[in-house]
Amino acid sequence: MAPRKILESAVIPNRHAIVTYKGKRAGLLSEIGPDTRFVYDAGWTQDIACTLPSTTREHFWRNGLIPFFEHLGPEGWLRGHQARAGGTPDQDDFGLLLNYGADCIGAVGILPEDGTHVHPIPDADPVEAAATAPGRTLSGVQKKWLVYRNEQRFEPSIRAGDPATHIAKFNRVDQPTLVQNEDLSLRLAREVLGKEEVTAAAIGTVRGEDGVALIVERFDRLGEVRLRLEDFAQILGRPRGREFDGKYNASYEEAAAVITRHSARALIDLGRFFRLVAFNLVIGNADAHLKNFSLLERDGGLRLSPAYDLLNTIVYPHYERHTALAIDGEKRAFEDLHRDLVVALGVSIGLPRRAVDGALQQLAKRFANARALDVPPYAQPNDFRVRYRDVVLDNAERILK
Ligand SMILES: Nc1ncnc2c1ncn2[C@@H]1O[C@H](COP(=O)(O)OP(=O)(O)O)[C@@H](O)[C@H]1O
Ligand SMILES: [Mg+2]
Numbered sequence: 001m002a003p004r005k006i007l008e009s010a011v012i013p014n015r016h017a018i019v020t021y022k023g024k025r026a027g028l029l030s031e032i033g034p035d036t037r038f039v040y041d042a043g044w045t046q047d048i049a050c051t052l053p054s055t056t057r058e059h060f061w062r063n064g065l066i067p068f069f070e071h072l073g074p075e076g077w078l079r080g081h082q083a084r085a086g087g088t089p090d091q092d093d094f095g096l097l098l099n100y101g102a103d104c105i106g107a108v109g110i111l112p113e114d115g116t117h118v119h120p121i122p123d124a125d126p127v128e129a130a131a132t133a134p135g136r137t138l139s140g141v142q143k144k145w146l147v148y149r150n151e152q153r154f155e156p157s158i159r160a161g162d163p164a165t166h167i168a169k170f171n172r173v174d175q176p177t178l179v180q181n182e183d184l185s186l187r188l189a190r191e192v193l194g195k196e197e198v199t200a201a202a203i204g205t206v207r208g209e210d211g212v213a214l215i216v217e218r219f220d221r222l223g224e225v226r227l228r229l230e231d232f233a234q235i236l237g238r239p240r241g242r243e244f245d246g247k248y249n250a251s252y253e254e255a256a257a258v259i260t261r262h263s264a265r266a267l268i269d270l271g272r273f274f275r276l277v278a279f280n281l282v283i284g285n286a287d288a289h290l291k292n293f294s295l296l297e298r299d300g301g302l303r304l305s306p307a308y309d310l311l312n313t314i315v316y317p318h319y320e321r322h323t324a325l326a327i328d329g330e331k332r333a334f335e336d337l338h339r340d341l342v343v344a345l346g347v348s349i350g351l352p353r354r355a356v357d358g359a360l361q362q363l364a365k366r367f368a369n370a371r372a373l374d375v376p377p378y379a380q381p382n383d384f385r386v387r388y389r390d391v392v393l394d395n396a397e398r399i400l401k
Contacts, residue, residue, distance in 0.1 A: 102135030126208030130156030256349035264301025284314030
């Protein structure tokens with residue numbers, strides 16, 4: 001009898017959460033043993049997510065949390081902090097969302113059934129407090145938290161009423177150029193893809209944290225209004241995976257199919273997506289995975305969001321040397337990328353051949369003239385900006401010419 005008793009006491013009782021959409025209750029999310037179910041409330045008629053059409057009132061997922069909800073929570077640095085502060089196991093997505101999910105990226109929120117959050121009062125340390133502010137969460141791996149502008153500097157969003165208009169992303173001790181790299185990549189993208197195609201962001205500082213941060217302006221908020229924003233892992237319904245590798249489990253062709261299916265202006269957005277993917281290939285971004293593409297609510301429907309999380313990862317020698325997603329059946333080594341492959345990708349996702357050629361020609365010209373690639377004369381040969389430029393010149397030669 002004894003072993004059974006231990007087993008029973010180790011089982012967490014089924015939990016329930018209220019799911020909100022733009023602040024209004026839309027339905028109930030429940031655990032059923034190891035499975036989960038989302039049920040729309042009677043009378044609710046809007047879709048809260050591409051994978052949860054409201055014409056189907058109940059959505060069921062075996063063995064884990066429905067991927068759309070799973071992807072609302074963090075992966076790396078922030079997950080560790082939330083798990084420790086809230087007293088939940090690191091892998092417990094449902095528990096993390098009950099504590100921190102009221103105000104997620106996008107329009108959906110998760111509340112405990114009684115409407116209150118159960119974990120301790122924020123820490124006195126501003127970093128800890130910002131990372132574990134009750135009812136607020138962010139996805140992604142990198143060290144980051146929500147901030148807002150307060151006169152000349154940025155403040156962590158800690159208290160319930162604090163605005164959370166920006167995301168601050170920080171360097172890691174073992175990667176001291178991440179912030180500068182992303183800033184350079186975003187500036188380069190503005191020149192190459194166009195300013196309106198790229199998230200607004202700038203280098204700044206945040207109270208409580210030494211060193212610089214990349215301060216990214218959120219495009220999923222219009223004042224108090226929460227806009228729907230879904231990443232491609234959510235839209236394809238890919239589970240995150242125990243090692244958070246579900247986001248690499250796809251191809252750029254499958255990502256394009258998300259646009260064909262769900263964008264309100266599919267052909268325009270396919271062209272924008274193609275240019276963005278080509279940009280990522282040229283800058284050596286081996287981390288352009290499913291969670292780094294999203295559809296954003298605009299007037300008239302869902303559209304490909306501005307580009308975000310752009311980085312030249314190839315400058316870091318220990319980093320993955322292959323594309324994050326497959327192209328024509330396999331993940332490609334960056335040094336093997338060439339124009340024919342990229343042209344074939346463009347055509348296979350549904351773009352006319354002349355649109356593909358025109359896009360690559362325009363990218364070639366803009367990369368060649370980009371001021372963001374200018375390296376200061378005093379830079380050392382091992383300066384990451386020198387290596388960055390060399391990666392781009394080498395890739396552009398093979399991919400765009
Ligand atoms: N400008 C933005 N506005 C709204 N949401 C954003 C913006 N930039 C990123 N996000 C969301 O935050 C998540 C994490 O940001 P990201 O820059 O990708 O961080 P990481 O480097 O940790 O992956 C993204 O997957 C996206 O959902
Ligand atoms: Mg990301």
